[in-house]
Amino acid sequence: MANQEDQFKKLVAHCKEYGFIFQSSEIYDGLAATYDYGPYGVELKNNIKEYWWKSMVYHHENIVGIDAAIFMHPRTWKASGHVDAFNDPMIDNKDSKKRYRADVLVEEYLDKIEQKVNKELAKAAKRFGDSFDAAMYRQTNPRVKGYLEKHATIAKRLATAMTNSDLDDMKALIEELEIACPVSGSRNWTEVRQFNLMFSTQLGAVAGEEGKLYLRPETAQGIFVNFLNVQKSSRQKLPFGIAQIGKAFRNEIVARQFIFRMREFEQMEMQFFVRPGTQKEWYEKWKAARMQWHRAIGTPEDKLRFHDHDNLAHYADAAVDIQFEFPFGFKELEGIHSRTDFDLSSHQELSGRKLQYFDPEINESYVPYVVETSIGCDRMFLAALSQALREEVVPDAEGKDANRMVLKLHPVLAPVKCAVLPLLKNKEALTTKAREIFNRIKFSFNCQYDEKDAIGRRYRRQDAIGTPFCVTVDFETLEDDTVTIRERDSLAQRRIPIEQVEAVVLEGIDMRSLF
Ligand code: ATP
Numbered sequence: 001m002a003n004q005e006d007q008f009k010k011l012v013a014h015c016k017e018y019g020f021i022f023q024s025s026e027i028y029d030g031l032a033a034t035y036d037y038g039p040y041g042v043e044l045k046n047n048i049k050e051y052w053w054k055s056m057v058y059h060h061e062n063i064v065g066i067d068a069a070i071f072m073h074p075r076t077w078k079a080s081g082h083v084d085a086f087n088d089p090m091i092d093n094k095d096s097k098k099r100y101r102a103d104v105l106v107e108e109y110l111d112k113i114e115q116k117v118n119k120e121l122a123k124a125a126k127r128f129g130d131s132f133d134a135a136m137y138r139q140t141n142p143r144v145k146g147y148l149e150k151h152a153t154i155a156k157r158l159a160t161a162m163t164n165s166d167l168d169d170m171k172a173l174i175e176e177l178e179i180a181c182p183v184s185g186s187r188n189w190t191e192v193r194q195f196n197l198m199f200s201t202q203l204g205a206v207a208g209e210e211g212k213l214y215l216r217p218e219t220a221q222g223i224f225v226n227f228l229n230v231q232k233s234s235r236q237k238l239p240f241g242i243a244q245i246g247k248a249f250r251n252e253i254v255a256r257q258f259i260f261r262m263r264e265f266e267q268m269e270m271q272f273f274v275r276p277g278t279q280k281e282w283y284e285k286w287k288a289a290r291m292q293w294h295r296a297i298g299t300p301e302d303k304l305r306f307h308d309h310d311n312l313a314h315y316a317d318a319a320v321d322i323q324f325e326f327p328f329g330f331k332e333l334e335g336i337h338s339r340t341d342f343d344l345s346s347h348q349e350l351s352g353r354k355l356q357y358f359d360p361e362i363n364e365s366y367v368p369y370v371v372e373t374s375i376g377c378d379r380m381f382l383a384a385l386s387q388a389l390r391e392e393v394v395p396d397a398e399g400k401d402a403n404r405m406v407l408k409l410h411p412v413l414a415p416v417k418c419a420v421l422p423l424l425k426n427k428e429a430l431t432t433k434a435r436e437i438f439n440r441i442k443f444s445f446n447c448q449y450d451e452k453d454a455i456g457r458r459y460r461r462q463d464a465i466g467t468p469f470c471v472t473v474d475f476e477t478l479e480d481d482t483v484t485i486r487e488r489d490s491l492a493q494r495r496i497p498i499e500q501v502e503a504v505v506l507e508g509i510d511m512r513s514l515f
Contacts, residue, residue, distance in 0.1 A: 033255030068222025407466030
């Protein structure tokens with residue numbers, strides 16, 4: 001655990017040192033749970049968005065994109081249920097004065113039980129060697145069985161309390177499990193209260209409730225209210241989808257863990273409209289497609305898992321999370337929800353406008369059902385970085401062992417694709433040649449010219465930001481127009497003619513390899 005915490009601290013420090021992420025308004029000591037993306041951060045984030053957008057919009061004839069406003073008519077949020085039900089249960093510790101999400105306190109307790117189970121399994125695996133059957137052991141070992149039963153009972157009770165908004169039982173559960181405040185160590189808790197997560201602001205000069213506006217807590221509603229506009233203008237037939245990338249805002253009760261939980265963040269959402277009755281089939285299809293999207297960029301299978309929702313949101317008839325193993329454990333990275341016709345029907349009712357689709361195949365009008373995929377861009381960023389950042393020992397220029405920090409991002413996601421490096425800074429013939437190469441290839445992808453410091457240090461700098469290719473211009477280049485191209489992960493270097501550089505890099509970063 002300490003090791004994981006250390007790793008996480010290193011990652012946060014790396015993000016700052018190399019210009020990926022800064023705390024917002026840092027010179028004023030920062031603003032809680034708000035972050036700014038630096039020069040490499042914005043590139044990585046844009047690449048994540050591009051990968052998502054292309055895989056959704058460009059690769060599906062029946063998915064189109066939109067970019068809706070952050071502000072929406074206040075009745076939108078009444079219809080969606082957010083005014084009445086977008087709450088989290090909060091609880092305060094009277095001694096430390098720290099505030100927590102009551103459900104998260106219980107979930108952390110459940111995580112600890114899970115860790116105990118994993119420990120038992122690891123011990124047994126060591127003892128039994130190759131013949132070990134983990135599934136069987138879970139069913140038969142009395143201690144593991146006990147843990148699992150306890151886990152299931154608590155998870156069920158929490159889910160029921162959440163579904164019924166039973167705040168008293170949530171408090172009772174925290175007391176029965178003897179959960180203590182991690183800061184004060186005491187069990188001196190307040191009652192559990194509901195807290196609405198929407199930020200509000202005022203419209204123009206209109207005072208009071210009349211002019212109350214909300215900052216959207218999800219991008220989905222901009223898609224629902226535009227459903228017919230988009231369907232008609234793009235001449236789509238069901239099933240079809242609408243995709244959107246944009247900011248969302250939530251007044252999170254506790255926002256820790258860096259960019260995992262922010263108050264201003266970005267979502268990549270796709271709402272897929274289907275004929276009622278076919279939602280289950282589409283839900284399964286999107287589950288598989290989204291998992292494949294994560295695996296395609298090299299995320300190891302054991303770092304991803306499906307996690308069915310224990311308590312379904314008011315709008316859903318099925319819901320699953322894709323969880324990723326962050327440095328602080330398996331947590332939600334993406335949600336896939338079968339939202340029924342809840343949203344469109346509510347908007348239809350509250351606006352008085354028909355939001356129905358005439359299905360020519362069955363000669364019937366109906367309110368479509370919706371299957372959505374919803375992923376946080378910032379969480380995806382954190383997932384990509386946390387699996388890519390490695391500390392390695394590699395041979396240096398003299399063949400001695402040297403440490404390097406390397407970001408083994410998939411080349412498609414890497415912020416800089418190629419660095420062009422003259423061997424020496426003060427040899428004009430080398431720098432001129434290197435700049436010529438840079439000026440030639442800069443139109444095809446993001447590249448960087450760097451002449452400062454010894455070549456080894458420049459390689460390290462590129463490794464630390466995840467640049468997959470480094471091109472070095474040396475004296476041989478001046479004679480035969482060849483350069484060395486160094487590959488980030490294997491460290492292999494080979495000589496190629498200058499005119500091949502662009503093609504070699506383009507091949508290495510080609511998104512087609514992912515599909
Ligand atoms: P959580 O349970 O972690 O609060 P959620 O279930 O409320 O998340 P959804 O409403 O399903 O999240 O939102 C879809 C996606 O948006 C999430 O899978 C996550 O990647 C992202 N997301 C949600 N809240 C935040 C946040 N505060 N900061 C960053 N990303 C977020």
